[in-house]
Amino acid sequence: MIRVAVLAQPDCHASGIHGVMDFFTVAHYCARMDAAATGFECHIVTVDDQPVRGYSGALVTPTCDRAAIQPDLIVIGSAIEAALVDRGLERSLAAAEPVFGWLRAAHERGAMLASVCTGSFILAAAGLLDGCVATTHWRAAALFRRRFPAVRLEESELVVDNGQVVCAGGATAFVDLCLYLVERLASPAVALACSKLLVLDNRRQEQTPYMSFYGHKAHTDAAIHKAQTWLEAHYAGPVAMDEVAAVAGLGARTFKRRFKEATGETPLGYLQHVRIEAAKHLLESSGRQTSQVIWAVGYEDASSFRRLFKRTVGCTMEQYRRRFSYVVPSAGRRQPRPAEV
Known part of the structure; x- marks a missing residue:
């Protein structure tokens, strides 16, 4: 026993x-x-x-x-x-x-x-x-x-x-x-x-x-806080890290070093996590095609984003949608009739 x-x-x-x-x-x-x-x-x-x-x-x-x-x-x-x-x-x-x-x-x-x-x-x-x-x-x-x-x-x-x-x-x-x-x-x-x-x-x-991504903000670096907020608001458009460094008021090398120290992520890694979370939300809450979801979160290279998504989330975008989507099919959609015996 x-x-x-x-x-x-x-x-x-x-x-x-x-x-x-x-x-x-x-x-x-x-x-x-x-x-x-x-x-x-x-x-x-x-x-x-x-x-x-x-x-x-x-x-x-x-x-x-x-x-x-x-x-x-x-x-x-x-x-x-x-x-x-x-x-x-x-x-x-x-x-x-x-x-x-x-x-x-x-x-x-x-x-x-x-x-x-x-x-x-x-x-x-x-x-x-x-x-x-x-x-x-x-x-x-x-x-x-x-x-x-x-x-x-x-x-x-x-x-x-x-x-x-x-x-x-x-x-x-x-x-x-x-x-x-x-x-x-x-x-x-x-x-x-x-x-x-x-x-x-x-x-x-x-x-x-x-798993969900929560950007680490329990730090005291105000410049990096500003950069995080900017990335979370502008992830859907083209993002140049020099531009984000300028938002933080830092030189490029100093910005990358301080961002990693404060958040545990590189600025690019942080941006990728933000985009993946946005994609997950769209897969859960909308019926958009996966290609439209990819473009909506700021990626043009669909195959690249699909690889990133699977590597990070552990499943494909389609598998994630089947597992977590809470979108109810339209009530007006015609349902197939049961086969007659």
Whole structure:
């Protein structure tokens, strides 16, 4: 029997905590159908053995005290505010500090540790991601890099396996993480049975299609702020970087250096991200042909933009539209009549 402890923190993604619990309960049921497979026993624990309030206001109640279980696997749920602001992160880390020693002791004992979404911040703060590769929610990536520069972050990845430490991306990636862990700890057959029973897609690989670009503006360089604002307003027309440098009141070389220092992007890279976000919005919200979308965001070379879009977003423009468009077909459009029998 594999003992699983799911760590819930204040402001956690409550459905994710209960989702992990439910998933391993289903995995245990599926494992019973396979005499060779290992079953699971899952419990919810908290830092102080008291119920915690999730971000939605839902109460998450521990099913046992932390001292009462010696888990083979610990899954750390997300703390949603940590993905949004620095003060949310500091509050989450301070609240979780009492479990750092518990996590390290479990790791030394040979237990597997896994995180969902911003749970990776807890692993990193406890020193358990040193020398490892991590992933986290894409929106928390910049904050993670600033806080833990020694950890290699791959935010485009949905699940990263370091052997004894495994990280998963956004909040609902707990599903992908659980499938992966069940396949590794029980068997591929049990994982597939879970996927079918819960009607889940077990083929997601990356967070990339879900990622949005938010130009980093939490810096104090007023000249670069001005350049960012200008680029975001004029991306659809021809853009010469010398012109943008002039807007910032800087020489070309100084402008490029300061832009990179302030934003983490080159001016050209920043412009490309702005244009890709604009294209994604048009693909989501309009029925324009893809060639029209490309021209609308300031590109004349359609094949070049298509390559850039696929490399950055992880799928083609057509695939992105099929996945994320919320445009309802015109009510006046004639629908095909069902075939007569």
